[in-house]
Amino acid sequence: MAFKRFKSLSVAVFSLFLVLFSGSAMANEGEGAEKKFDPGKEMLDHIADAHEFHFFTIEHEGGHDFHATLPLPVILYSPQRGLSVFMSSAFHHGEEIHEGYKLVGHDIIAVKEDGTADETVKVFDFSLTKNVVQMFLALIVLYLILTNIAKKYKSGQGLTSAPKGLQNAVEPVILFVRDDVAKPNLHGKAEKYLPYLLTLFFFILINNLFGLLPGSANVTGNIAFTMVLGIISLIVILFSTNAHFWGHIFWYPGVPVGVKFLMLPVELMGVFTKPFALIIRLFANMTAGHIIILSFVSLIFIFSEMTKVAGIAFTPVSIAFAVFIYVIEVLVAFIQAYIFTNLTAVFISQAIGDHHFEEDPHH
Amino acid sequence: MSLLTPHLGFFVWTLIAFIVLLLLLKKFAWTPILKSLKDRETGIAESLASAEKVKAEMAQLKNENEALLAKAREERAQLLKEARDTKDRIINEAKEQAKVEANKIITEAQAAIQNQKMAAITEVKNQVGALVIEVAEKVLRRELAGKGEQESFIKQLTNEVKLN
Numbered sequence: 001m002a003f004k005r006f007k008s009l010s011v012a013v014f015s016l017f018l019v020l021f022s023g024s025a026m027a028n029e030g031e032g033a034e035k036k037f038d039p040g041k042e043m044l045d046h047i048a049d050a051h052e053f054h055f056f057t058i059e060h061e062g063g064h065d066f067h068a069t070l071p072l073p074v075i076l077y078s079p080q081r082g083l084s085v086f087m088s089s090a091f092h093h094g095e096e097i098h099e100g101y102k103l104v105g106h107d108i109i110a111v112k113e114d115g116t117a118d119e120t121v122k123v124f125d126f127s128l129t130k131n132v133v134q135m136f137l138a139l140i141v142l143y144l145i146l147t148n149i150a151k152k153y154k155s156g157q158g159l160t161s162a163p164k165g166l167q168n169a170v171e172p173v174i175l176f177v178r179d180d181v182a183k184p185n186l187h188g189k190a191e192k193y194l195p196y197l198l199t200l201f202f203f204i205l206i207n208n209l210f211g212l213l214p215g216s217a218n219v220t221g222n223i224a225f226t227m228v229l230g231i232i233s234l235i236v237i238l239f240s241t242n243a244h245f246w247g248h249i250f251w252y253p254g255v256p257v258g259v260k261f262l263m264l265p266v267e268l269m270g271v272f273t274k275p276f277a278l279i280i281r282l283f284a285n286m287t288a289g290h291i292i293i294l295s296f297v298s299l300i301f302i303f304s305e306m307t308k309v310a311g312i313a314f315t316p317v318s319i320a321f322a323v324f325i326y327v328i329e330v331l332v333a334f335i336q337a338y339i340f341t342n343l344t345a346v347f348i349s350q351a352i353g354d355h356h357f358e359e360d361p362h363h
Numbered sequence: 364m365s366l367l368t369p370h371l372g373f374f375v376w377t378l379i380a381f382i383v384l385l386l387l388l389k390k391f392a393w394t395p396i397l398k399s400l401k402d403r404e405t406g407i408a409e410s411l412a413s414a415e416k417v418k419a420e421m422a423q424l425k426n427e428n429e430a431l432l433a434k435a436r437e438e439r440a441q442l443l444k445e446a447r448d449t450k451d452r453i454i455n456e457a458k459e460q461a462k463v464e465a466n467k468i469i470t471e472a473q474a475a476i477q478n479q480k481m482a483a484i485t486e487v488k489n490q491v492g493a494l495v496i497e498v499a500e501k502v503l504r505r506e507l508a509g510k511g512e513q514e515s516f517i518k519q520l521t522n523e524v525k526l527n
Contacts, residue, residue: 044366049373075372126372135377139384146392153399159406174396194397202388203381224369287366327469335505 012320037305039298047218047290048106051088055215067093074127076101076108088127130217131225138210142202145170177201181342185349193348196236200229201341208286208333212326220336221286223279230248233344237275240351253299270316273346278340285336289329296322494524 053070062068070150071089081100094105101123102111110121114335149167152158158167165216182190188225207219219225246255252263299318304311452490502513 048366049370100447124371126375128376131369131373132376135380139380143384143387143392146388146396148390150395154395159399159403171400175400178397178400188472191397193395196385199385199388203384222373224371224374225369225377228374228381232378232381271406278506360379 006082007047013161019160029265037298039295039302042298043294047221047287049129049222050101050106051091051127051129053133053215059279062212068353069093072128072130072133074108075099075125077126078110080111082358130224131219134210134217135207135219135225137253138206139203141210142206146163146202148289173201174198177341181182181338181345185342185345186352189352193236193240193345197341197345200233200344201337204282204340205333205337209330211286212329212333218286218290221283221290223339224284226279227282227286229282229340230275233278233347234272234275236344237347237351238271243354274343278343282340284335285332289332292325293322293329296325338348498524 001054034181041196051074052072055068055070058066062127067295069089071087074084074086074088074090076084086098086103088103090096091103097115100110100112100118100121108123108125108127110118110123112118113135115360145166149170152164152167158171178190178194178335181201182194182197186193204220206337207225210216211219211221244348249267249346251266252267300311300315303314323327498517501520502516
């Protein structure tokens with residue numbers, strides 16, 4: 001009974017929360033006279049990077065809306081105008097021009113005096129955006145956790161006595177990466193690549209988990225983020241290659257000469273498609289998860305636009321599905337970190353491995 | 364800043380963050396943690412190996428102890444047997460010696476008896492001789508008339524004789 005009562009209470013709280021949110025969501029719609037809920041735009045808005053942490057908006061009839069935001073520093077460089085640094089609050093949510101720059105949507109563009117876009121000025125945006133700030137926060141937390149654990153190991157805890165607290169949480173993950181990702185793929189060279197693989201795993205994992213916090217940025221579902229990791233993977237793979245690997249690519253063994261020429265572009269492309277697949281996989285998985293959750297939440301507003309009753313009635317269903325996906329997303333956070341790390345290890349092993357092993361078990 | 368176009372600023376910041384994190388964690392986290400884990404594993408492996416070794420040593424020690432014990436038991440039995448033999452021999456020897464001694468004593472006693480007897484007989488002979496002489500003297504001194512008288516006299520004399 002108590003459980004049922006708790007459930008209905010939580011549903012009520014969620015509904016209230018979401019009804020309040022619906023106002024802010026619709027407020028984001030902007031200047032449009034007809035306030036119509038656009039789920040596609042809303043979702044992309046939530047997934048995309050921004051120059052501020054936006055919490056909610058309170059509408060004022062006719063006057064200025066009140067936006068509850070945490071402004072973040074904007075760092076711009078343009079060859080023509082030089083460096084400019086200011087807080088994103090200077091833009092007043094895209095309503096004002098500051099130092100010749102204007103915020104349009106989520107992008108900062110250079111403008112002329114009269115407010116029109118200035119195509120001649122190139123702007124490089126190095127702002128500490130929502131994603132950057134959240135990533136730094138996540139990494140600071142990660143760094144503190146791991147150095148704290150390292151300190152415990154140094155003091156002998158976990159060596160001469162049983163590991164305690166966070167050590168017990170992180171140690172199995174480290175051992176998993178070492179024994180089930182690095183060692184089966186890299187054998188004797190596992191030690192050399194282990195710091196990279198561990199950093200990669202925890203880097204993705206902590207950002208995945210931080211990205212799941214309500215109201216947080218979608219860091220790992222950003223193509224730039226996954227691209228960095230993919231390019232680093234590619235560099236590590238290329239630095240691990242040996243003559244055998246390149247021999248396989250440029251002169252595929254065991255096939256007629258004509259086929260060798262056919263295989264060359266295919267194999268060469270394979271070098272780049274592997275990390276590219278890593279980039280797309282992580283980006284798509286994390287973005288898709290966020291989109292599904294946002295879709296279920298959006299359903300409430302779509303229904304409530306029809307009639308208020310339908311919206312209220314649909315809320316529990318929507319929340320149930322959203323929570324279900326949320327739990328799966330926590331799982332996906334770990335799985336994607338594992339897949340990225342494991343595939344990187346596999347690609348490195350392909351680059352360093354002479355395949356005598358597989359071809360001749362008696363060797 | 365569309366969904367599919369990578370944003371330069373975020374790209375650069377992520378790149379810097381990853382490299383800095385990699386270097387920092389490698390120095391301050393992974394190296395000590397991995398070293399500790401490895402040390403622990405080798406420690407456990409060594410402990411197990413040494414335990415196995417001690418177990419083998421214990422088994423060997425036990426075997427040696429048992430062998431030693433068996434040997435000691437055998438030696439004890441041997442000693443007991445020897446002691447019993449010695450005892451028997453000593454007893455037998457003693458018996459033999461006693462018998463010899465007894466025989467010797469008996470023989471000596473017999474000889475002594477014989478001597479005594481001979482001495483006694485000699486003395487008796489001498490005394491009888493002396494008596495006979497004495498009686499004959501007395502008979503001779505008394506002039507005897509009749510044969511009867513003579514015989515009664517001899518009888519009287521013989522009665523007087525007391526063999527000592």
